[in-house]
Amino acid sequence: MMTEKAAGKFKQALIQVYTGDGKGKTTAALGLGMRASGHGYRVRMIQFMKGTSYTGEMAAVRRLGEGFEIFQFGRDCKYAESMAKGEFDCDGCGECFVIPGRPEPRDIAMAEQAYELARRTLEGAEADLVILDEIANAFFFGLISEERCAALAALRPQGVELVLTGRNMPPSLIDMADLVTEMKMIKHPFEKGIKARHGIEY
Ligand code: ATP
Ligand code: MG
Secondary structure: OOOOOOOOOOOOOOEEEEEOOOOOHHHHHHHHHHHHHHOOOOEEEEEEOOOOOOOHHHHHHHHHOOOEEEEEEOOOOOOHHHHHHOOOOOOOOOOOOOOOOOOOHHHHHHHHHHHHHHHHHHHOOOOOEEEEEOHHHHHHOOOOOHHHHHHHHHOOOOOOEEEEEOOOOOHHHHHHOOEEEEOOOOOOHHHHOOOOOOOOOO
């Protein structure tokens, strides 16, 4: 007996990359997720290196129901609850940050878990739109190799749209993509010392 190969629901599914040093990569991926979800496509965002459970998008997708899921694999914040309520602004303590070139075993372990979920999601077409948020950062910080990132993207079945985000996108993923957008920073309020804002940056 032939088993049917898993497939997504998009008629013409592609690979998209949002990269560059300007703001808007994750925001664009979330906007796309909302659009797809509105038409009944199943959306799954897998976030590498992010445990920012206080973000507005986490709360928003919970309200949307099961058609739009976000899974996080990163260090959380000890102030998450107050941050979510807007009672406390990030003071830049850096505890949720991985130090470049010095990832800790727990960071590698979480990236592996994200990888495993991404592999399963793609292989089984468990979502129609799969967003691997900050996968480029996971590569850049030495948590996963370029070869493994490319191998993951190559698993994409028919009908599954794949979105990859993050600064420093590995060249092989740019090669594989059909759509590549670079968010170029012209200005960022961070330069004026304005920190991440509730409801805007998170
Ligand atoms: P966003 O999540 O707001 O769409 P992003 O995904 O494009 O941003 P990341 O590289 O993931 O940006 O950066 C994470 C955080 O850093 C976000 O809060 C974002 O607003 C902020 N950020 C983005 N670009 C810059 C920049 N050029 N300088 C400083 N901070 C930035
Ligand atoms: Mg981002």
